Amino acid sequence: xxxxxxxxxxxxxxxxxxxxxxxxxxxxxxxxxxxxxxxxxxxxxxxxxxxxxxxxxxxxxxxxxxxxxxxxxxxxxxxxxxxxxxxxxxxxxxxxxxxxxxxxxxxxxxxxxxxxxxxxxxxxxxxxxxxxxxxxxxxxxxxxxxxxxxxxxxxxxxxxxxxxxxxxxxxxxxxxxxxxxxxxxxxxxxx
Amino acid sequence: xxxxxxxxxxxxxxxxxxxxxxxxxxxxxxxxxxxxxxxxxxxxxxxxxxxxxxxxxxxxxxxxxxxxxxxxxxxxxxxxxxxxxxxxxxxxxxxxxxxxxxxxxxxxxxxxxxxxxxxxxxxxxxxxxxxxxxxxxxxxxxxxxxxxxxxxxxxxxxxxxxxx
Numbered sequence: 049x050x051x052x053x054x055x056x057x058x059x060x061x062x063x064x065x066x067x068x069x070x071x072x073x074x075x076x077x078x079x080x081x082x083x084x085x086x087x088x089x090x091x092x093x094x095x096x097x098x099x100x101x102x103x104x105x106x107x108x109x110x111x112x113x114x115x116x117x118x119x120x121x122x123x124x125x126x127x128x129x130x131x132x133x134x135x136x137x138x139x140x141x142x143x144x145x146x147x148x149x150x151x152x153x154x155x156x157x158x159x160x161x162x163x164x165x166x167x168x169x170x171x172x173x174x175x176x177x178x179x180x181x182x183x184x185x186x187x188x189x190x191x192x193x194x195x196x197x198x199x200x201x202x203x204x205x206x207x208x209x210x211x212x213x214x215x216x217x218x219x220x221x222x223x224x225x226x227x228x229x230x231x232x233x234x235x236x237x238x239x
Numbered sequence: 240x241x242x243x244x245x246x247x248x249x250x251x252x253x254x255x256x257x258x259x260x261x262x263x264x265x266x267x268x269x270x271x272x273x274x275x276x277x278x279x280x281x282x283x284x285x286x287x288x289x290x291x292x293x294x295x296x297x298x299x300x301x302x303x304x305x306x307x308x309x310x311x312x313x314x315x316x317x318x319x320x321x322x323x324x325x326x327x328x329x330x331x332x333x334x335x336x337x338x339x340x341x342x343x344x345x346x347x348x349x350x351x352x353x354x355x356x357x358x359x360x361x362x363x364x365x366x367x368x369x370x371x372x373x374x375x376x377x378x379x380x381x382x383x384x385x386x387x388x389x390x391x392x393x394x395x396x397x398x399x400x401x402x403x
Contacts, residue, residue: 050246051248054380115396116388125279135309140302
């Protein structure tokens with residue numbers, strides 16, 4: 049839920065990157081962190097296991113500066129992708145204003161992606177949000193992998209809501225900002 | 240239940256929140272008092288110690304609370320309304336207000352937890368009433384901020400800032 053603080057002239061929005069383990073959610077945030085103007089970002093926080101897997105969430109606060117007298121901030125979060133952390137994903141989703149669903153395009157990950165998006169839909173229902181009019185974009189990541197499925201296939205089976213989608217190679221930064229631009233605008237449009 | 244898409248906090252309500260947190264901080268001799276939204280956004284902070292890290296603290300404390308609610312459900316408990324984190328120097332007491340906000344008190348060993356619990360409860364009741372007014376006012380106040388000009392400017396800023 050976006051917070052509009054008229055007294056302090058601030059607007060805060062929460063965007064969550066969702067998807068299966070190793071699909072590139074943290075990589076998206078890392079690219080934003082290292083590429084964006086340092087004045088526009090706070091410290092990136094990662095609660096990870098010893099092997100660098102996300103345990104709870106990654107968190108990156110972004111500051112758009114003052115727009116029409118209001119300081120506008122986006123807080124980016126990732127969820128842990130591993131199957132056993134389902135309850136943690138639900139905890140991170142709480143209060144989200146927008147979701148980026150990051151898809152690992154590799155054929156061998158297809159089934160996991162399908163399960164993950166079904167889980168997301170179920171979790172959104174649990175927290176009382178209607179996906180039908182919720183800011184939501186898809187990112188087809190890992191387009192450089194040899195077994196990447198054609199985007200047409202991904203669109204057909206994973207993007208049933210026909211939300212905006214973007215091809216990406218997050219490890220090279222490709223498609224990362226296009227995705228972020230789209231979800232940010234989508235979130236602001238819903239305010 | 241469908242959730243509100245946003246909460247708009249007016250000058251008037253923030254003044255109430257600010258003085259309530261200050262009073263709570265002074266009465267308990269706490270080092271800081273914070274009000275955060277369950278999404279992790281900071282509504283207001285009193286106390287110098289936490290101001291610099293308020294954004295990160297907000298995200299983490301909301302995460303801890305959210306996670307503890309899931310633990311509660313696994314134990315067939317409705318939820319845990321309060322969380323107490325005990326450190327060597329500093330302690331944190333967090334309580335939930337109306338499923339929406341979290342009241343956080345940070346205090347040292349000079350303050351007794353019992354006092355914090357009792358006064359937090361009293362403050363939570365008052366904050367609950369403020370939240371109710373904020374919920375009612377949100378739709379009316381929002382249109383004064385989020386207008387066409389604002390939307391267009393924010394889109395330009397997004398294009399400018401979020402680019403390769």
